[in-house]
Amino acid sequence: MYEEKPLKFSKELKGISKKTLEIHHDKLYVGYVKKSNEILERLTELRKDIIAGNAVGNQTYSELRALKEGETFAVNGVYLHEYYFDALGGDGSAEKAPELSGAIAEKWGSIEDFQKYFTEAGMAARGWSLLVWDVKAKELRQYNSDAHNQGGVWGCIPIVVLDVYEHAYFIDYGSDRKSYIADFWKNFDWEVAEEIYKKSSQLEL
Numbered sequence: 472m473y474e475e476k477p478l479k480f481s482k483e484l485k486g487i488s489k490k491t492l493e494i495h496h497d498k499l500y501v502g503y504v505k506k507s508n509e510i511l512e513r514l515t516e517l518r519k520d521i522i523a524g525n526a527v528g529n530q531t532y533s534e535l536r537a538l539k540e541g542e543t544f545a546v547n548g549v550y551l552h553e554y555y556f557d558a559l560g561g562d563g564s565a566e567k568a569p570e571l572s573g574a575i576a577e578k579w580g581s582i583e584d585f586q587k588y589f590t591e592a593g594m595a596a597r598g599w600s601l602l603v604w605d606v607k608a609k610e611l612r613q614y615n616s617d618a619h620n621q622g623g624v625w626g627c628i629p630i631v632v633l634d635v636y637e638h639a640y641f642i643d644y645g646s647d648r649k650s651y652i653a654d655f656w657k658n659f660d661w662e663v664a665e666e667i668y669k670k671s672s673q674l675e676l
């Protein structure tokens with residue numbers, strides 16, 4: 472079963488209000504956890520029917536198809552939000568991630584150039600913008616995702632996860648997504664990213 476994770480920080484964020492966090496974490500994120508569990512329970516039942524020969528999969532419509540589509544949307548909704556929330560509450564200081572900063576500078580020139588590029592990638596996304604460790608390519612990559620279950624590349628570990636759905640910023644910034652992303656960087660906890668980078672970049676598959 473999937474479990475709700477509380478926010479790790481209690482301090483006020485720069486620009487992102489308590490009200491946004493209450494809606495975003497306590498309602499939307501928790502909603503994905505609940506739906507993930509609901510889907511898992513129904514799939515467990517349906518599996519018994521399939522094994523007994525009383526249900527089948529069909530790509531045009533079947534209950535299994537509907538559940539499978541909802542499953543990836545809901546579970547990615549849980550995971551992506553956890554990466555996002557876990558790295559908020561920091562001070563935006565990239566010096567706290569020396570190894571990751573070095574790898575970013577090697578690929579994109581400098582942290583500032585990377586942030587500029589990543590910010591524009593966030594402006595170009597409809598759902599998520601990510602810096603990942605690509606286990607297949609064995610390097611950092613930036614990917615965008617227009618929905619929780621669309622655009623993801625398998626074999627990648629998320630390191631920086633930015634939610635650009637309007638629910639993440641509209642209350643505080645209106646349509647000014649760019650100012651929201653600027654504040655995302657000010658609130659970003661680079662120590663969290665450094666930890667993920669150190670572990671993921673060691674992966675040998």
Ligand SMILES: [Fe+2]
Nearest residue numbers: 495634636639
């Ligand atoms: Fe979100």
